Amino acid sequence: MKHFLLVAWVLVGGRVLAADNESAIGQLKNLPGKALVQANCIPCHSTAIIAANHLTRRQWDETITVMQKKNGMWTIPAPMRKQILDYLEKAQRPADAGLARGKKTPWARPLYRANPLWK
Amino acid sequence: MTRTEATQDLPDSRRQFLSHGGKAALIAALGAPVPFIDNLAPGVMPEALAQVVGEAKGKRGIRVLNDRPFNAETPVTLLDDDITPNERHFVRNNGIVPERAWKKDLKGWSLQIDGEVGKELNLSMSDLKARFKSVRRTLVIECGGNGRAGYDPPAKGNQWTLGAVGCAEYEGVRLRDVLNAAGVKKSAVYIGYYGEDIHLSRDPRKQPISRGVPIAKALDEHTILAWSMNGEPLPAYHGFPLRLVCPGWPGSTGGKWLKRIWVRDQVHDGTKMTGTAYRVPRHPVAPGTDVAEEDMEIIHEMPVKSIITRPGTGIETPLAKQLALRGHAWSGWGDVKAMDLSIDFGATWISAKLGAPRNPYAWQRWNVQIKFPKPGYYEVWARATDNRGHMQPMLVPGWNPKGYLNNAMQRIAVKVVA
Numbered sequence: 001m002k003h004f005l006l007v008a009w010v011l012v013g014g015r016v017l018a019a020d021n022e023s024a025i026g027q028l029k030n031l032p033g034k035a036l037v038q039a040n041c042i043p044c045h046s047t048a049i050i051a052a053n054h055l056t057r058r059q060w061d062e063t064i065t066v067m068q069k070k071n072g073m074w075t076i077p078a079p080m081r082k083q084i085l086d087y088l089e090k091a092q093r094p095a096d097a098g099l100a101r102g103k104k105t106p107w108a109r110p111l112y113r114a115n116p117l118w119k
Numbered sequence: 120m121t122r123t124e125a126t127q128d129l130p131d132s133r134r135q136f137l138s139h140g141g142k143a144a145l146i147a148a149l150g151a152p153v154p155f156i157d158n159l160a161p162g163v164m165p166e167a168l169a170q171v172v173g174e175a176k177g178k179r180g181i182r183v184l185n186d187r188p189f190n191a192e193t194p195v196t197l198l199d200d201d202i203t204p205n206e207r208h209f210v211r212n213n214g215i216v217p218e219r220a221w222k223k224d225l226k227g228w229s230l231q232i233d234g235e236v237g238k239e240l241n242l243s244m245s246d247l248k249a250r251f252k253s254v255r256r257t258l259v260i261e262c263g264g265n266g267r268a269g270y271d272p273p274a275k276g277n278q279w280t281l282g283a284v285g286c287a288e289y290e291g292v293r294l295r296d297v298l299n300a301a302g303v304k305k306s307a308v309y310i311g312y313y314g315e316d317i318h319l320s321r322d323p324r325k326q327p328i329s330r331g332v333p334i335a336k337a338l339d340e341h342t343i344l345a346w347s348m349n350g351e352p353l354p355a356y357h358g359f360p361l362r363l364v365c366p367g368w369p370g371s372t373g374g375k376w377l378k379r380i381w382v383r384d385q386v387h388d389g390t391k392m393t394g395t396a397y398r399v400p401r402h403p404v405a406p407g408t409d410v411a412e413e414d415m416e417i418i419h420e421m422p423v424k425s426i427i428t429r430p431g432t433g434i435e436t437p438l439a440k441q442l443a444l445r446g447h448a449w450s451g452w453g454d455v456k457a458m459d460l461s462i463d464f465g466a467t468w469i470s471a472k473l474g475a476p477r478n479p480y481a482w483q484r485w486n487v488q489i490k491f492p493k494p495g496y497y498e499v500w501a502r503a504t505d506n507r508g509h510m511q512p513m514l515v516p517g518w519n520p521k522g523y524l525n526n527a528m529q530r531i532a533v534k535v536v537a
Contacts, residue, residue, distance in 0.1 A: 072320035
């Protein structure tokens with residue numbers, strides 16, 4: 001899988017990390033609204049931090065508010081905000097193996113145990 | 120729009136792309152306006168068209184979690200050195216590395232000390248080196264969010280696993296010598312640092328991060344202003360020309376690219392000091408609980424922790440031979456006093472040999488030889504105990520909204536074959 005991703009990066013023309021560094025940067029899923037998420041978020045930060053996070057719709061909404069209040073993000077018209085949240089809710093929801101990143105890391109794998117209170 | 124579709128029409132040079140009408144093409148490709156398009160640095164390809172992954176300059180073997188801002192951790196087996204080489208040391212950046220750091224340029228740089236002091240200071244690098252006694256210290260720096268990936272429900276932020284920690288040798292001066300030269304007033308409560316790193320929005324009025332520590336920690340003998348890391352000027356990612364190191368506390372208290380220390384008469388309220396950043400609930404909460412900001416408190420000492428650097432998980436080892444295991448242990452509360460391992464899911468424990476730290480707040484080497492009783496699958500659990508008697512928990516400890524302070528024991532899988 002790792003090799004596949006590296007090859008994918010080369011194919012899309014992205015620069016690859018110096019030879020033996022490993023990229024753990026995830027890709028955004030192709031679902032409706034992805035382009036809007038990119039357009040509104042990448043001027044400041046890359047999509048890596050979005051792909052790495054798995055939150056509820058309300059938490060994503062709060063995150064956008066924080067970006068606006070503290071980090072200079074522009075005002076988004078309500079319908080656009082809804083589309084962005086629709087995307088994030090679907091693509092980056094907590095049920096989507098929030099631990100996937102860690103679990104994919106072989107040397108960290110035995111660290112993780114499910115929390116019995118979390119459904 | 121798929122990635123392939125988006126990149127089919129790319130010209131050879133992506134740098135040219137954005138400078139030659141690329142912005143309009145980008146907007147067309149996305150089918151959406153691009154706010155702040157003028158903020159895109161020249162040559163930066165938006166993710167929509169290609170994932171740009173920086174070169175992780177000066178790093179080797181690390182695992183990059185985020186390219187903008189740059190964040191990378193070290194695979195745990197690459198943390199075996201007693202002193203973590205610069206190329207292996209994790210990086211947690213909040214903003215953009217200033218140009219000065221890449222150019223190793225000291226022109227126009229000084230450190231300002233102001234606020235609750237008798238006399239403001241403005242020190243050049245040569246002032247710092249000439250006026251104060253220099254010290255060399257081997258110090259663990261660990262990100263407050265190291266282990267965040269273990270929390271469930273997931274916590275916001277970079278999903279660090281085990282490798283947001285390193286132990287390098289720094290050279291610099293004690294912060295207290297500098298503060299005392301400025302004359303700390305009785306009204307001093309806290310320090311707040313300001314660095315030259317650039318906010319991701321490129322808004323010059325915003326700081327990516329501006330944290331600090333209580334005045335007692337600032338005046339602690341072990342808190343230093345460092346200009347060198349493992350005998351080299353601080354690498355760009357690590358804060359050239361000067362950084363703070365507040366050992367035993369979250370790495371974020373150690374401001375990088377330092378230009379100012381403001382002695383405050385109140386708890387510093389800079390970026391990432393307030394709200395929920397680098398804070399945990401005052402009282403234990405059930406996983407997933409909403410915690411009001413006023414119920415969160417600032418993290419001080421980091422808890423006791425250890426890593427297994429040899430062997431890596433999943434190793435096969437012959438029954439007839441002893442297996443050598445080793446790693447490091449450290450605690451924000453002082454020395455680690457015991458290191459124990461279990462091969463039977465915690466029922467019994469084997470003491471490891473534990474070395475002394477090179478100096479306070481350096482990590483301690485542990486090693487042990489283990490003979491397994493019969494073939495099969497084992498998990499080796501590693502547990503450090505610090506001088507307060509506190510041990511690493513078996514499971515991920517107290518859930519908190521931002522996923523800090525996970526010091527659960529590391530476990531590796533070992534297959535013993537006849």
